[in-house]
Amino acid sequence: MKQTCDYTIGQTTFLVTLRTLIGWHFLYEGMVKLTNPDWSSAGYLLDSRGFMSGFFHSLTYKASVLHTVDFLNEWGLILIGLGLILGLFTRFSTFAGILLLALYYLSHPPFPGFTFSVPSEGSYLIVNKTLIELAALLVLYVFPTRIGLDAVFQVWWKSRKRAVK
Amino acid sequence: MEEKAKNMNRGEEQKKETPRAEEPTNSDKKVNRRAVLKGLATVPVLGVFAWGYYKKRHMDRVLKQVIRDELGMEYAPPIMSTAPASGRQLRLGVIGYGHRGPQLMKAAGFVHPSWIDSARSAAEKNPMDKRYQEFMEQDDLNIVINGICDVFDIHAGEQMAAAANLKRQGSEGKPAYPVKRYRTYKELMAADDIDAVIIAAPDHWHAPMTIEAARNGKHVYCEKPMTWTVPETFMVREEVKKSGIVFQLGHQGRQTESYIKAKEAVEKNLLGKINLIEVTTNRNSPNGAWVYAIHPKASPKNIDWKQFIGQAPWHDFDLKRFFRWRCWWDYSTGLSGDLFTHEYDAMNQILGLGIPQYASGSGGIYYYKDGRTVPDVQQEVFEYPDRNLSLLYSATLASDKDRGKVVMGHDGWMEVGGTLNVYADRESDRYRDLIKSGKIDPSLPIYSYSPGRKNLDAVTTATEKYFAGRGLLYTYRGGKRVDTTHLHIQEWLEAIRKGTQPSCNINRGFEEAITNHMGVMALREGRRVEWDPDKEVII
Structure with missing residues (x-):
């Protein structure tokens, strides 16, 4: 999606701030998991409730599948985090972040009737922080900024094309 | 910033107007510089992140080290032998096939073919059910069961079928190993082709059976509790020590x-x-x-x-x-x-x-x-x-x-x-x-x-x-x-082979x-x- 109008300085600043904060959150979550040799998504997946719980439980059945899920989760979080902070492959990073958050939300939907053994730090009904973070990424997806490494690449790409001509 | 954005737009328009320009103009260079600056605007955030991350990791590590130094505890698992069975094959007798008997025999590597059938089909229906896989992967203890004894005919029949199932097969297999059913425990204890016995009879039988085994020189794995009365506790200790057999009590929590x-x-x-x-x-x-x-x-x-x-x-x-x-x-x-x-x-x-x-x-x-x-x-x-x-x-x-x-x-x-x-x-x-x-x-x-x-x-x-x-x-x-019971039996068998306790x-x-x-x-x-x-x- 292309930026079709110019934002005010405030708009740009806070859009970029929001993107950076979410990126930070992703990056740290990924780093914590990557550097903890005992971390596994197994407990979280098995704690899943709701209409998609069967799918999430099934990811734990085979050790090879579980290891892949763990790997994708750890590196997915790290790369999305870096992408959002640096504004690198921003559209793809934002989309991947939305997808990951949607999976987290659907695995533990805070709907009436579901209780989870993984404790949450707040009280939630249908809306939780994962959903809010997801919505924030949707906002970033439809309001892209020109701040980030993508812009540098764009300029570099254009000048390279010109040089070729 | 607004002005800069406008300038940038203007710059792009200019570029469109002069497509034939081969060298970038001063204005182009300015635009590029601005774009690069904007592009790198959030890079310092990564620096702050790296600094914060390092600080936190360092603090956590120092804290952990302080606690580790104070406690002096090892975090690695204890080193315990899981060596596969070595040495001579031991010939066992098993008494009792009610509640605990089948569990002990399974831990020793022997189950009734119907157990294989049901565990296998349960694993097919529910991949989380690992009982079949775990049993099949359980170490071979290098033993055979030559004799069994149970006072209930149906249980004795099932126990014989389990003892004969050397190859861990389901009902499709044909267990052919000859297992003898003894009507009384005394006959089993006297058998020449039995080196050691597992006692899984009711509690009031633990002592008489252990004493009889010791008198016949058979090593004993006895379910807990060791005895039913006080006087027989002394008798069991005396007979076991006198005979020099290897005795293991069934507290698998060890x-x-x-x-x-x-x-x-x-x-x-x-x-x-x-x-x-x-x-x-x-x-x-x-x-x-x-x-x-x-x-x-x-x-x-x-x-x-x-x-x-x-x-x-x-x-x-x-x-x-x-x-x-x-x-x-x-x-x-x-x-x-x-x-x-x-x-x-x-x-x-x-x-x-x-x-x-x-x-x-x-x-x-x-x-x-x-x-x-x-x-x-x-x-x-x-x-x-x-x-x-x-x-x-x-x-x-x-x-x-x-x-x-x-x-x-x-x-x-x-x-x-x-x-x-x-x-x-x-x-x-x-x-x-x-x-x-x-x-x-x-x-x-x-x-x-x-x-x-x-x-x-x-x-x-x-x-x-x-x-x-x-x-x-x-x-x-x-x-x-x-399975801890498997390890406990394994330890007992190794002690028999090596003459240790x-x-x-x-x-x-x-x-x-x-x-x-x-x-x-x-x-x-x-x-x-x-x-x-x-x-x-x-x-």
Whole structure:
């Protein structure tokens, strides 16, 4: 999606701030998991409730599948985090972040009737922080900024094309 | 910034207007510089992140190191032998195939073909059900079962089929190994082609069978409790020691990693002066209260009732007594013998408690009014004045509230089960400065050990959950889940081959039996009983 109008300085600043904060959150979550040799998504997946719980439980059945899920989760979080902070492959990073958050939300939907053994730090009904973070990424997806490494690449790409001509 | 954006747009328009320009103009360069600056605007954030991340990791590491230095505990799993069976093949006899018998035979590598069929199909339906896979991967102990004995014909038939199933096959296989059924345990003990026996008969038979085995030079793996009465406890010890056989009592918790780490925690004095130990039993199902299923085809015609009764008081044929014998003092020592002994042995392993000086007890039949004579709610207190501590056992068969094994000391306390958690006490002397400086948070464990943490457990029944939570069902070797009973039998077999002593040998068994009997006597006689260690009598 292309930026079709110019934002005010405030708009740009806070859009970029929001993107950076979410990126930070992703990056740290990924780093914590990557550097903890005992971390596994197994407990979280098995704690899943709701209409998609069967799918999430099934990811734990085979050790090879579980290891892949763990790997994708750890590196997915790290790369999305870096992408959002640096504004690198921003559209793809934002989309991947939305997808990951949607999976987290659907695995533990805070709907009436579901209780989870993984404790949450707040009280939630249908809306939780994962959903809010997801919505924030949707906002970033439809309001892209020109701040980030993508812009540098764009300029570099254009000048390279010109040089070729 | 707004102005800059406009400039940038203008710059782009200019570029469109002058497509033939080969060299970038000054304006282009300005635009590029601006774009690069904007592009790198958030890079410093990454620097801040890296700094914060390093600081936090460093702090965590320092904190951990402070605690590690203070505690001196190893975080790695204990080194234990899991070497596959070596040396000569041992020939076994197994007595009893009721409730525990099949479990022991499975741990030794032998199951009825129907078990393979059902476990295999359960695994196909539910990939989380790993029973089949685990059994098939269980080490071969290099043994054969040459003889079996059970007083119930149907069980004996099933036991023969299991013993013959050397290749772990389902009903499609043709087990051809010749297994002999003995009508009496004495005949089995006298057999020349049997080196060692596993005793899984009812409790009132443990001592007579062990004594007979010892007299015939057969090594013994005996289920707990070791004995049913006090006098036979002395006889068993004497006969086992005299014969020189290798005796292992069936407290498979000896193989649990977290118990081994708990012992290390006590040795490193993490808890300070230990003054109270609380061990418990909580179950809330008919199966957990020994109301086992009665076989629909069981009758006086296929049960050798006289042999079942043995030295117990005579009673007319009664299917309930045969299948649910744990509910009567006539054949068991109730909660104490069946479940306290496991708890006691865990604490004896961790703390080297030995026999207490005093015991008192109370309890009653408060829930299962089904004609049983043993209590379903029971408390026992054991005093160790020379160690300055009390051991409290509290049990109910009608509440599933989870209470662990807790060891309390002046400086800290620990909870032991499948996992181990050690906490610093708020009022501790040893940890006072670390708590004050915030390096230790008393609400969080200062040491936590969770064996095989990355593995998934699928424990299927409430009773299994009870045992798993207490470290009695599974433990881990090299991160892999293993049946503790399998390891306990393996240890016994290796001790036979090498002529060494296993972990729950006759001395530990003697301590278990005397402690159990003290608790039962105190409860049944309504008085505090005392152990005289010099004369070796219960007063």
